[in-house]
Amino acid sequence: MIKVENLSKVFTKKDGTKFYAVDKINFNANDGEIVCLLGVNGAGKTTTMRILSTVFQPTEGTAEIQGWDIKKHPDKVRENIGFLSGDTGLYNRLSCREFITYFGRLYSIEDSTIEKRIKEMADLLDMNDFLDKKIEFLSSGMRQKVSIVRSIIHNPPVMIFDEPTAGLDILTARNIVSFIRDCRQSGKCVLFSTHIMREAERLADRIVLIHRGQILADSTLEDLRNISSQKDLDDIFVYYINQFTDEQELRANEF
């Protein structure tokens, strides 16, 4: 369960001017639900996810993960989330097993439990052939599987995927997509970000449209279609963006 309240993040640019990467956003994500943060590059998706995973401190507002406040209990929050992004790096000189065990230990999981989970996941994702190989010799598909196991080794109730398929080939991307579905199946709360409309269309129970740090819409695909009277998500997206720009121009003219 994710609850975001009035969350803002201000960055200071080189010339000293401030800009809101995330501007007072609110949204929720429930257990057993896939929520998609949809937006173009630079919309504030990654910043939001970094705040939720406690890597960034919010400038204003806060968020809760499984009831834990991200500002007050960052350690509890980190225990409750699994984080995966498309460009995550791995330690090349470790074997897959060592790599996963390393993170398992950082979550203070018993070695025997880690082993058990590795075995389960390896069977599930068909990883037994390369489990003891060094990561530097693996293909990108294999690497992504290792990353998946790493992100859920502590069986977190909340999963956060930051552009999980970015830069991956079709087959590997399909693995990720089916993994995200599995997460929902097992009752996890899933938040994922993308700029690819098709992915959002296929996966999301609810779509949160984000643009220039602000949320333009937060609803099911069905509702979005009804409101905008557009069928294609591409068109829906453009519809909302246009509305947003019109509003801004209007506001600018008022002064």
Add this chain to the structure above:
Amino acid sequence: MNFKHSLVIYRKELMEVLRDKRTIFTTFILPIILYPFIIIGFNSIMIRQTRTLEDRGATVAVKDSVNNAISRQYIRDLMNIKNYTIIPYNKTTPRLYEDKDIQSIVTIRDSIRSDGTQSFKVYIQYDKSKDQSRMVFNKLYEQLSKTEKDLQKEILQSTGISPDLLNLRDVRERDTSSPQKKMGMYLGIFLPYFIIMMLFVGASIVSSDLVAGEKERKTLETLLVSSVGRLEIVCGKYLTIITLAMLNMIVNLISISFSLKFILANQNTDLAGVSLPVNAMLILLIAMIPLATLFAAILLSISTFSRNIKEARSYEQPLLIIAMLLGMVSFFPAIEISNFLALIPVVNIALLFKAVLINEYALSHILITIFSTLFLDLIAILVTIKLFKTESVLFRTEEESSGLKALKIKPKTFFKPYNGILYFSIALIVLYYLGSYWQARDLFSGLIETEIIIIALPVLLTLKLLRLKPKEVLRLKIPKWKSFLFIPFIAISAQIIASIISQLINIIFPFPEKYIDALSHLYNMNEPSWKVFLAIALLPGICEELLFRGFLIRFFEKYSLRWAVVISAILFAAFHLDPFRFVPVLLLGLLLGYLAVRSGSIYSSMFSHLINNGMAFALVTFSDAGWVKFIAKDGENINYWLIAPALIIFCVSLYAFHKATAKGEEICVE
């Protein structure tokens, strides 16, 4: 903090590092091959080279302008040197010498002593920059001396005097140093430098990879979102660097000591078979740990700050050069460790090593060295942790500005009480050691150096470094002219009150005589009075105000302006390192703080400080003048009855000042 997590990170980093062939090579294999090659190889090459130079012989041209039996005897003996060809001097000789076909030219000339007897002048022309030519000179000189001795003997014998008469002295040396100590002396010249280099290189092999490398490979974010805390990450990585640095150094040391042993065993000196005592080795090892931790902490902060490995390496280079230069101190003869030098990082370890190797060291040196290094170490670790919590540093992207700009600090985050106390403590330590050292050397120049270099300059540099505006932070604003009018009255009456309080304290707790002596030195420097005025009134007025009422006060404005004035006054009084004057200085500090804050201008307090100190100076300098007699009978003790008018003037002028200055000054610089 969960130390278990740090250990997990430590173990994983070590495993990763030890799987890297490059690291294995530079840490273990290279030193094992390198030293036997360098030490043994060089040694044998040198011995062989010397021999070949000797065997090669030389061609020497001789010009004999005396040409008698004795000079001919000299030349005949030169001809007997093995492998030497002696040719007579002719026109072509200078050219042959230029072309290096001739290594030396010997000229024998006639000379008459003052008593009329004949003697010879022998000139040996050679090129001192050439090894071979130098060797030829030594050979020729040796042979000429031998011939001279033989001739003297012959002459004495022919006159019937025993040749033993010439041997009036017979010098024998007796060396009281043990072979161990001698070995320590030789080792002390180069070993400290080597060890410092090895520690640095060993640490830098892994450090850049540990954080900058994780940023480059995009694994850092994964680590940050796992349930491990940032402090635990820093700790784990820090231990990894220390371990590798120490490992690298130990492998190097073992390799060096084996190579040295091999050489010494093959030489017929009393150093053969000597080894260093175990306790010296232990002390060295213990002293090395703080240095390893210091290097590790600094390199880790560099690695954290850098975007990628390449950038980290480029920042390491200048640091390595600094460490090298500091480490070279062991090469200089006659520099020995002292309590002061033990405070300088790297230099202290190098000198301590030297002292331990010859078994002449004090426990205080070891302790100061270890603790001063640990202190810097702590600062570097705190910086690293701070960097690890700074988002803009952890996620610096390529487009972002590089360098120190990312360190730009907001005044709000910098001016915290903690930082203020830290700055003050460092300034106090520097004052205590450096300031008193300078002043002991020469009081006048020492005072000026203290005011400018220790008190004022660091403030301006710190502001510059942090890109803060001095004008705003230090309150360098022109105050209202009206308020300025009252300051002389306030300052003079306050000085009288403070002096009387000081005198009263003196009655209750008499000052030791030594102390009064030292104080009178201050005013009776052997310098013209304008110089004394400069050193004890003008410069303190400007520099101390910059530090206390300009800079330090800002750190405590978080509480309230009132508290900031009080705390800065306490620090001001403490800074004088003088328990007897603590109370009067504290009161003056309160007044100066009030003046600066109330008028919003540091010039007010500078002006007052100048008058306060100037008055104390005037009372002593012009002690015979009538107006001084009016204030103080003997130029020292202020007349007590003055307290009443002084209090009245003080209250009135302070009230007027208060009225003249508007209320409502900004609390903290934004």
